[in-house]
Amino acid sequence: MKRLEGRRAIVTGGGSGIGRHSAIRFAREGASVLVVGRAANTEETVDLIRAEGGSALAMVADASIEANVEAMVRRCIADLGGLEVLFANIGATGTNTPLLEQTVEEWVEVYRINTISSFLAIKYAGRHMTAQRRGSIILNSSAASLRANAGAISYSAAKAAVNSLTQCAANAFAGTGVRVNAVLPGLIETQLTRKVFEDARARGVESKIGHVTPLKRAGRPEEIAALAAFLASDDASYIDGQCIAADGGVSSTHPYGRIAL
Amino acid sequence: MSGRLKDRVCVVTGAARGIGLAIAERFGGEGARLACVDVSARRLEPAVAALSAEGFEARGYAVDVGRRDDVRAMFGRIESDFAAPVAALVNNAVWARFQPLAEIDVETLGRMFAVGVDGLIWTMQAAAPQMERRGGGSIVNLSSVSAFYPAKDSVAYSALKAGVVGLTRAAAMELSGKKIRVNAIAPGMIGTPASIAQFDEATIHARQAQMPLGRFGEPEEIAALAAFLASDDASYVQGAVIAADGGWTVAAK
Numbered sequence A: 001m002k003r004l005e006g007r008r009a010i011v012t013g014g015g016s017g018i019g020r021h022s023a024i025r026f027a028r029e030g031a032s033v034l035v036v037g038r039a040a041n042t043e044e045t046v047d048l049i050r051a052e053g054g055s056a057l058a059m060v061a062d063a064s065i066e067a068n069v070e071a072m073v074r075r076c077i078a079d080l081g082g083l084e085v086l087f088a089n090i091g092a093t094g095t096n097t098p099l100l101e102q103t104v105e106e107w108v109e110v111y112r113i114n115t116i117s118s119f120l121a122i123k124y125a126g127r128h129m130t131a132q133r134r135g136s137i138i139l140n141s142s143a144a145s146l147r148a149n150a151g152a153i154s155y156s157a158a159k160a161a162v163n164s165l166t167q168c169a170a171n172a173f174a175g176t177g178v179r180v181n182a183v184l185p186g187l188i189e190t191q192l193t194r195k196v197f198e199d200a201r202a203r204g205v206e207s208k209i210g211h212v213t214p215l216k217r218a219g220r221p222e223e224i225a226a227l228a229a230f231l232a233s234d235d236a237s238y239i240d241g242q243c244i245a246a247d248g249g250v251s252s253t254h255p256y257g258r259i260a261l
Numbered sequence B: 001m002s003g004r005l006k007d008r009v010c011v012v013t014g015a016a017r018g019i020g021l022a023i024a025e026r027f028g029g030e031g032a033r034l035a036c037v038d039v040s041a042r043r044l045e046p047a048v049a050a051l052s053a054e055g056f057e058a059r060g061y062a063v064d065v066g067r068r069d070d071v072r073a074m075f076g077r078i079e080s081d082f083a084a085p086v087a088a089l090v091n092n093a094v095w096a097r098f099q100p101l102a103e104i105d106v107e108t109l110g111r112m113f114a115v116g117v118d119g120l121i122w123t124m125q126a127a128a129p130q131m132e133r134r135g136g137g138s139i140v141n142l143s144s145v146s147a148f149y150p151a152k153d154s155v156a157y158s159a160l161k162a163g164v165v166g167l168t169r170a171a172a173m174e175l176s177g178k179k180i181r182v183n184a185i186a187p188g189m190i191g192t193p194a195s196i197a198q199f200d201e202a203t204i205h206a207r208q209a210q211m212p213l214g215r216f217g218e219p220e221e222i223a224a225l226a227a228f229l230a231s232d233d234a235s236y237v238q239g240a241v242i243a244a245d246g247g248w249t250v251a252a253k
Helices: A015-029 A041-053 A066-078 A104-132 A155-172 A194-202 A221-232 B017-031 B041-053 B068-082 B106-133 B155-180 B203-211 B217-230
Strands: A008-012 A032-037 A055-060 A085-088 A135-139 A176-183 A244-248 B010-014 B033-038 B059-064 B086-091 B137-142 B179-186 B241-244
Touching: A008 A066, A008 A104, A015 A041, A015 A055, A015 A085, A032 A041, A032 A066, A032 B086, A041 A055, A041 B155, A055 A066, A055 B137, A066 A104, A066 B017, A066 B068, A066 B137, A085 A104, A085 A221, A104 A155, A104 A176, A104 B010, A135 A221, A155 A176, A155 A244, A176 A221, A221 A244, B010 B017, B010 B068, B010 B106, B017 B033, B017 B086, B017 B217, B033 B041, B033 B068, B033 B203, B041 B179, B059 B068, B059 B106, B059 B241, B068 B086, B068 B106, B086 B106, B086 B217, B106 B137, B106 B179, B137 B217, B155 B179, B155 B241
Parallel strands: A008 A032, A008 A085, A032 A055, A085 A135, A135 A176, A176 A244, B010 B033, B010 B086, B033 B059, B086 B137, B137 B179, B179 B241
Antiparallel strands: none
8 A cells, every 4th residue: 555645755965875775765654755855866766666666856956945945845835735744854964062162053953953953834835834734843852861871962952943843843833634743763873863873884883873772783874764655645635733753652651771882 | 554663563452442453453454463461351252353354463462551460471472472572561451430529439449540551560570571582672651631731521441551651761761771762651631442431522512612623523533643752753762651632631721
């Protein structure tokens, strides 16, 4: 069964990692996908989807800028014929500078890319979806929003704000049939986390990555894509306002070991 | 259906009706081989017949999950009947009464916990070795939003369902090394005949008005979440407690 047959979906940050794999998964489930990203690899995602018979369009744009978000929603409706699913996936991590030395500039930038971009996606997709009384919006938060020491501090706080936005938007859209949920990935190897993995490899401790998670491994982008596809589909038709972790158990159990990576 | 549970032996407790039966049906549609457990042989028989009539491989086991020895023996029988170890377990069986604090009695509380907490421990205890032998598995436990946001007369029920959260997360941590995932579902108001019968019409309307999705859920919607968690689509989801409540509990009212 293709659960997204006939639906039109936007995936931001679709050029790599979780975004790319989600765009591919949505297309495999039958959706036509507008893949939005800042770089040329956005086109590569579209090529991958088309190569396996799926339907996709690329749009090179920065989805943290309001005019671009408005334009991507317009483009999806104009060129794909509608919009039922939005995965607001872009994000940026902060620095690991000691807390007492962090700058306002870093915090504003991290909030802009993680939190405000999520608000913008909800604002413009929400206008269309509430009017048509149907739609599923998925935000990309992080397991770092639930526990300390799972990401940079500014990033963790910005993602916690995304969780609150998920609840508040679900409530704001009460009675419209539009659902808003968030995925909370644990440690997944993507562009965002590449440095962690590269550093571990350089120090010969790659096999220890993920050892603080109960499942004893890092996650794969495909595993977040599968959760996003579930939330996009009618299989999640009674799930609204939820922040769902896919983190190998990190956020739900007590940390029982720490490994310097 | 996409066959995400193809050829896997899946045990569903409380499978004779309501949410449990919907889970068995959905799992059947995903290709699962169904071991349906219910305390009542009388209720189980027509349910298993209906599942078989839909073309699913289904067997019934009339067992009280609160009895450890019976649960152990049953899991042995399931493995030999299907000639394969159990791959997934859904702990849906529950026996509950809603009473004001002053009226809670020893027998009622004992029965609730025997089925709704002890029973989950006995089934997980019996299922885990089989899952380990096949290289992993998935356990899905039914909690409730009452674990976090209790409704009226639910001192016992909230404790029961909060107990499910605790045992789910603890089992997730303990069984991770065996590649066994353990997660929980926290349904909100689901429109089964039993739940609807508790309320008058005015209460039902008032409740629905509090929910962003404006309605009670359907058993099939809980089944869809159970299917996700049981399948490899949830391969990195561990120790999670996922509410399916139409957004009911996101807002302060």
